Every structure is written in structure tokens, then in C-alpha cells.
Amino acid sequence: MAQKYSHIQQEAYEANMQLPKLNLVLFTFGNVSAADRSLGVFAIKPSGVPYEDLTPEKMVIVDFDGNTVEGILRPSSDTKTHAVLYKHWEKINGIVHTHSTYATAWAQSLRDIPIYGTTHADHNTVDIPCAPPMSDEMIGGNYEYETGFQIMNCFTDKGLSYEEVEMILVGNHAPFTWGKTAAKAVYNSAVLEQIAQMAYITESIKADALRLKDALIKKHYERKHGANSYYGQ
Numbered sequence: 001m002a003q004k005y006s007h008i009q010q011e012a013y014e015a016n017m018q019l020p021k022l023n024l025v026l027f028t029f030g031n032v033s034a035a036d037r038s039l040g041v042f043a044i045k046p047s048g049v050p051y052e053d054l055t056p057e058k059m060v061i062v063d064f065d066g067n068t069v070e071g072i073l074r075p076s077s078d079t080k081t082h083a084v085l086y087k088h089w090e091k092i093n094g095i096v097h098t099h100s101t102y103a104t105a106w107a108q109s110l111r112d113i114p115i116y117g118t119t120h121a122d123h124n125t126v127d128i129p130c131a132p133p134m135s136d137e138m139i140g141g142n143y144e145y146e147t148g149f150q151i152m153n154c155f156t157d158k159g160l161s162y163e164e165v166e167m168i169l170v171g172n173h174a175p176f177t178w179g180k181t182a183a184k185a186v187y188n189s190a191v192l193e194q195i196a197q198m199a200y201i202t203e204s205i206k207a208d209a210l211r212l213k214d215a216l217i218k219k220h221y222e223r224k225h226g227a228n229s230y231y232g233q
């Protein structure tokens with residue numbers, strides 16, 4: 001493997017290894033990628049390889065059109081989704097896909113995750129969006145490629161910025177998160193799973209729980225992310 005990709009292979013490997021440590025994946029579920037925009041490629045987990053068998057060298061190098069540039073193993077089955085997002089959302093350099101239990105349950109319910117408390121407001125001032133399930137024509141196309149557009153179209157339809165909200169539930173599928181680094185994308189996946197679990201439990205205690213008032217959401221978020229805040233770096 002060319003030395004010139006070793007830095008993103010190492011970054012992708014370390015980020016992938018965080019997923020089982022954070023209980024965000026079971027067996028070979030999920031995948032993480034890390035991009036180098038100066039080279040126009042990203043390193044991604046190979047498909048079907050157990051996390052305990054991963055090495056940096058096994059990370060597959062792919063371009064932003066989803067073509068394998070280097071690697072003997074097949075890249076993740078979600079590679080086209082990662083490629084579409086890297087190609088169109090130019091500020092992201094890390095993407096995570098998991099099937100974490102609570103976030104996936106919300107994705108299967110086709111509901112956005114409402115803001116029930118300040119824990120959620122620490123990270124997002126909006127309900128966590130759930131992209132609608134794929135249309136028949138999307139299903140008839142390239143599934144993973146279409147998932148990338150399903151994600152971007154949802155953000156466009158909801159008027160959301162991918163730089164402010166770094167997570168989404170894909171209807172009938174599972175969550176995707178992203179960030180300026182692969183490590184930040186992993187952090188976002190762990191935060192999303194925690195928010196999803198808290199929201200589910202909140203609704204199981206009180207089905208008609210009330211959303212946080214917008215004024216408090218704004219006040220709380222700004223308290224955490226205001227000037228000179230280290231939070232969420």
C-alpha cells in the first residue's frame with residue numbers, strides 16, 4: 001500500500017476501532033471513513049471484516065466517485081454513500097455509519113428525534129432529522145449511491161446545514177454522522193445514540209412529553225458553544 005495513504009488509513013482504523021469500544025456496533029455492522037481532500041480520496045473499512053481483524057493496511061482507498069484506488073479487500077457496502085457525501089459536502093472529512101440500537105429504532109420509526117432536554121440541546125438546536133424511506137425508483141437504482149442523495153435531499157428539504165447538524169437517521173435503515181475529522185464523526189455517533197436512548201425512555205415514561213421551549217434550546221446551546229468555548233471542538 002502506498003505510503004501516501006497511510007495517514008488516512010491510520011485515522012480510519014483508529015476511528016473504526018472506537019465503534020465496538022463505544023458499543024455502537026455488533027459483529028461487522030457499521031463502518032467509518034477518513035478523507036484527505038488534497039488527495040481526493042478517503043480510507044474506509046473493508047466490507048464484512050470483523051473489527052478485531054482490522055489493521056490500518058486493510059483500510060481501502062476510494063475516490064470521491066466511489067472507485068477503489070488501492071486495496072485488495074472489497075470496500076464497505078456503504079462506500080457509495082460516503083463518496084456522495086464527500087463529493088457534495090466539501091467541509092466534511094470523516095463519516096460514520098452504525099446500526100446502533102436506539103438510533104436505528106428511531107430510523108425504523110421514520111420519526112425525527114424531538115428535543116426533550118438540555119442533553120440534546122448541548123449538541124443540536126433541532127430535532128434530529130429522519131430521512132424518508134427510499135422511493136421505488138431510488139430502490140431500483142444504486143442503493144448506496146441513492147442513500148447519499150436521500151441524506152442530502154432531507155437536509156435541503158428541512159433547510160438544515162450539514163456543518164451545524166452532523167447527524168441523520170435514514171428511514172428504514174440506520175444513522176449516519178459526519179464531521180471535520182473521523183474522530184468527531186465517531187463522537188457524533190455516540191452522542192446520537194445517547195440522545196436516541198434518552199428520548200425513547202422519555203416517551204416510554206410520558207408518551208406526550210413536551211419539547212424544550214425554543215428559547216431555552218437557544219440559550220442552552222449558546223451557553224455551551226459561545227465565544228471561547230472549547231465544547232464540541
Ligand SMILES: O=C(CO)[C@@H](O)[C@H](O)COP(=O)(O)O
Binds near residue numbers: 028046077174
Ligand atoms: O447498512 C448496512 C447493512 O444494512 C451495512 O452498513 C452493514 O452494517 C455493514 O456493511 P459493510 O460495511 O461490512 O459492507
